Amino acid sequence: MLKIASYTAIADAGASIIELLRDTMTPEPIPSPDMIGLCSPSETGDLQLGLYLYGIKESREYRNDGGPVLALNLFYLLTAYSNADIQQRSYDENYILGAAMQVLRENSQIDNAYLQGSLGQSNESINIQLYYLAPDEMQKIWIFPNTPYRTSVGYMVYPVIIDMDGFVPAPRTR
Secondary structure (H helix, E strand, O other): OOOEEOOOHHHHHHHHHHHHHHHHHOOOOOOOHHHEEEOOOOOOOOOOEEEEEEEEEEOOOOOOOOOOEEEEEEEEEEEEOOOOOHHHHHHHHHHHHHHHHHHHHHOOEEOOOOOOHHHHHOOOOEEEEEOOOOHHHHHHHOOOOOOOOOOEEEEEEEEEEEEOOOOOOOOOOO
């Protein structure tokens, strides 16, 4: 049976990955769970590890023709940040990124222990896998004025299935 969730599934997928990273990466190598979060690479605040949703694509593999579901693959950029001096910064960022990559590899299938919101209520799981981004693709994502490039890695999260049956959009206000 497919993993069917409500329209909040996109937000729930990001929150689920953050929950996993917070649980497994604190207090070492990141001192506080609040230093791991969803963010644009141009607006990191005090984060040391940020997850950015840069793309969404309909999944042909999980598409249910005729059924009222929307099957998605979500594409994320994972980036480490350090405020250390110039000599230590790259080491710190590579250290954090390596630890995060290990965590995501060891937990390539995220289940109810970490699934948030409607994904957690589906009693299913989502998969996360390393997704190679060519240097030119990475540059297209990293086009932020006054934001220096940081070493990042791409991930694909799938399948995220949204139940469209019975969805009634909120009325518009004018």
